[in-house]
Amino acid sequence: MLLGGLCDGLRMICFGPAGYPPGSKGAVKAVENVKALGLDALEVQFGRGVNLSVEKAQELAPRARELGISLSAHAPYYINFNSDREGKAKSEDWLIRSLRSADAFGGRIVVVHAASYMGRKPEAATAAVVDSLRRVRKVAVDEGLSPIIGLETMGKVGSWGTYEEIARVMEEIEGVEPVPDFAHIHARGQGCLRTRDDFKAALYGGLDMIPGRLHCHFSCIEYTAKGEKRHLLLEAKDPDFSLLSGLLRECGRDVTIISETPDPSGDAVRMKSMLDG
Numbered sequence: 001m002l003l004g005g006l007c008d009g010l011r012m013i014c015f016g017p018a019g020y021p022p023g024s025k026g027a028v029k030a031v032e033n034v035k036a037l038g039l040d041a042l043e044v045q046f047g048r049g050v051n052l053s054v055e056k057a058q059e060l061a062p063r064a065r066e067l068g069i070s071l072s073a074h075a076p077y078y079i080n081f082n083s084d085r086e087g088k089a090k091s092e093d094w095l096i097r098s099l100r101s102a103d104a105f106g107g108r109i110v111v112v113h114a115a116s117y118m119g120r121k122p123e124a125a126t127a128a129v130v131d132s133l134r135r136v137r138k139v140a141v142d143e144g145l146s147p148i149i150g151l152e153t154m155g156k157v158g159s160w161g162t163y164e165e166i167a168r169v170m171e172e173i174e175g176v177e178p179v180p181d182f183a184h185i186h187a188r189g190q191g192c193l194r195t196r197d198d199f200k201a202a203l204y205g206g207l208d209m210i211p212g213r214l215h216c217h218f219s220c221i222e223y224t225a226k227g228e229k230r231h232l233l234l235e236a237k238d239p240d241f242s243l244l245s246g247l248l249r250e251c252g253r254d255v256t257i258i259s260e261t262p263d264p265s266g267d268a269v270r271m272k273s274m275l276d277g
Contacts, residue, residue: 013248014070014256015272016041017264018217027052027060027105035067039268043111043258044073050097057104064106070256072215073102073147075112081132082115082125082160088132095136095149103145109215111150111179114169115160125160130172137175149176150215155184155228162188163205170209180206180216183231183260186239187223193239196247203247213254218244218271219261231260234267245275 016039020030027044034042042064044052052060064071075098079091098110114129133149140147151169154161166178185202186193193199206214220236222229234241248255259268 012254013275014041014254015039015268015275016043016070016256016258017268018043018074018258018260019045019264021265027056028063031060031064031067031069031071034069034265037265037269039265039272040068041070041072041256041258044071044102044105044107046073046075046094046098046101047077049076050094050101052101052105054100054104057101060105071102071105071107072150072256072258073098073107073110075110077113079112080115080118082118082120082128088128092132092136096139099136099140099145099147099149100143102147107147108213109148109150109177109179111152111215111217113154113159113161114151117158117160122160122165126165126168129160129165130169133169133173133176137173140175149173150179151176152179152217153181153184153188155181155187155221155223157188157227159227163209167209177215178206178209180214181218181260182216182239182244183219183221184217184228187221187228190223190225191238193243196243199239199244200247203244203251207251207253207255213256215256215258217258217260219259219267231262233261233263234259234270241271242274245271248275 021033024030024033076094079094080087081091095112102110115125117125151166170176220232220238222232261267
C-alpha cells in the first residue's frame with residue numbers, strides 16, 4: 001500500500017489536521033503549511049460559523065489541487081436536526097452553506113454533528129435527521145453541489161450518532177456517509193477500544209458501510225458516565241493509535257485520518273510517522 005502523497009485517485013492513507021496549522025493567515029496559507037508539514041489533508045472548520053465565502057473558497061481550490069492536499073469541511077457544531085421548526089430550518093441552512101463553500105474549494109465531504117435526542121426516542125431523532133437531510137440534499141442536487149454529507153459518530157450518550165442510526169439514514173438518503181470518530185466511539189462505549197480487535201470492529205463498522213474512501217477523526221479523550229468530556233493529546237494513548245495504525249496498513253482501503261487533538265497538526269504528523277514507520 002502507498003502511504004503519504006496524493007490522497008485522491010490512489011489507494012492510500014491520508015493524514016491532516018482539523019483546522020488551519022499554527023501561523024496560517026488564510027486558507028491558501030493553511031494548505032501550504034499542511035504541505036510543509038508533510039501532510040496531505042485538511043479539514044476546514046466551520047464549527048463557529050461558515051466563515052469562508054464562496055469567492056475565497058474558489059481561490060483555495062487551485063492551490064490545494066496543485067499541492068495535492070485533500071480538503072473537507074466540518075459544519076457548525078450547533079446544528080441539531082432534532083430541534084424545533086426554527087432550529088431545524090437554521091440547521092439546514094448552516095449545512096447548505098457549508099456544502100456550498102466546500103463545493104467551491106473542491107472538498108469531498110462535509111462532516112456534521114446531526115442531532116441530540118432532546119428527550120425523544122432514538123427512532124424519533126433518526127426520523128427528524130432523515131427529514132432535514134432530505135431537504136438539504138434536494139437543495140444540493142438542485143444546485144449541483146458535489147460534497148458528500150458525513151454523519152459523525154458521536155461521543156455523548158445524549159447525542160444522536162451511532163453506526164446503526166447513521167446506517168438507517170443512509171437507507172433513506174443518498175449522498176450520505178459515516179464518519180467514524182474513534183475518540184467518540186471510545187468515550188460512548190466507556191473505554192471500549194482497548195484491543196486490536198476492538199479497533200478492527202470500529203474501523204470495519206465504517207468501511208463496510210461504503211465502497212470508497214472512509215473519512216475518520218482521531219484523538220485521545222477523557223470521558224465520564226455520560227460519554228465524551230474533552231479531547232486529549234495523542235500521548236495520552238486512550239485510545240491508543242498504535243493499535244489502529246497496523247489495521248490501516250492492512251485494510252487495503254482508502255482512509256483519511258483527521259487529527260482532532262488539542263495539537264491537531266503536530267499529532268497528525270505523529271500519526272503519519274507511526275504509520276510510515
